[in-house]
Amino acid sequence: MLNTKVKSWSLGRWASVGTAAMCMAVLAFAMGYMAPPASADEETMELDIELPDPSYVGSPLNYTSPRLEPMSWRKRDPIEVPAGTENVALDKEVTASVEPRMGTLDQITNGEIGYADEYLVELPAGPQWVQIDLEQEHEISAITAWHFFESERVYFDIVVQVSNDPEFEEDVTTIFNNDYANELGFGEGEDPEYIETHQGRLFEPEEDLSGRYVRLWSNGNNWNDYNHYIEVQVYGRPL
Numbered sequence: 001m002l003n004t005k006v007k008s009w010s011l012g013r014w015a016s017v018g019t020a021a022m023c024m025a026v027l028a029f030a031m032g033y034m035a036p037p038a039s040a041d042e043e044t045m046e047l048d049i050e051l052p053d054p055s056y057v058g059s060p061l062n063y064t065s066p067r068l069e070p071m072s073w074r075k076r077d078p079i080e081v082p083a084g085t086e087n088v089a090l091d092k093e094v095t096a097s098v099e100p101r102m103g104t105l106d107q108i109t110n111g112e113i114g115y116a117d118e119y120l121v122e123l124p125a126g127p128q129w130v131q132i133d134l135e136q137e138h139e140i141s142a143i144t145a146w147h148f149f150e151s152e153r154v155y156f157d158i159v160v161q162v163s164n165d166p167e168f169e170e171d172v173t174t175i176f177n178n179d180y181a182n183e184l185g186f187g188e189g190e191d192p193e194y195i196e197t198h199q200g201r202l203f204e205p206e207e208d209l210s211g212r213y214v215r216l217w218s219n220g221n222n223w224n225d226y227n228h229y230i231e232v233q234v235y236g237r238p239l
């Protein structure tokens with residue numbers, strides 16, 4: 001009788017050890033399974049975005065909105081991207097919905113960034129877009145846009161889209177939309193309004209993204225109705 005009791009206790013204990021080991025194995029499998037694919041099967045790197053000097057000469061912001069993200073002076077955290085990712089928009093051709101009032105479209109991808117007027121491309125009032133042709137389909141990890149950042153300024157109805165269709169009629173992915181009143185007709189944007197700084201604004205897709213063309217919309221700013229660009233960078237790799 002005693003032997004039987006001892007034996008069944010031992011079996012129970014071994015059963016518990018076995019269950020614990022199985023749980024750990026399942027957990028390890030789940031952790032491995034849940035790891036992001038980028039780190040699981042390919043090398044990544046930290047994206048190094050060279051920033052221009054900030055501006056200390058402009059006027060403070062004269063605009064408030066419940067949709068406006070608070071100003072942050074903190075340096076943006078670096079993001080992890082697939083190894084070999086670089087600014088594939090550099091020196092690529094730029095087209096636009098309209099001719100600039102000031103500057104030339106090639107300045108938007110010429111790699112030169114600063115707050116002075118000499119860096120500025122100004123498009124007329126109203127909803128306008130600029131479009132970059134990456135010349136072939138690319139995997140796209142992120143996009144940064146610098147509008148005019150001499151003073152604290154908020155641009156309206158910012159929509160950032162990627163497509164393989166140069167007309168943006170089919171196969172369009174929108175990765176940012178703060179057009180909350182749906183002025184542009186792409187649906188009510190859920191993203192916040194933000195204040196321009198020397199860091200530009202980084203737009204990251206929520207899912208894997210590829211495309212040949214990048215189109216950026218805006219619709220004036222809190223100082224005037226014009227649309228401005230200093231530079232747009234697209235971080236990617238050719239497919």
Ligand SMILES: [Ca+2]
Nearest residue numbers: 107112230231
């Ligand atoms: Ca530029």
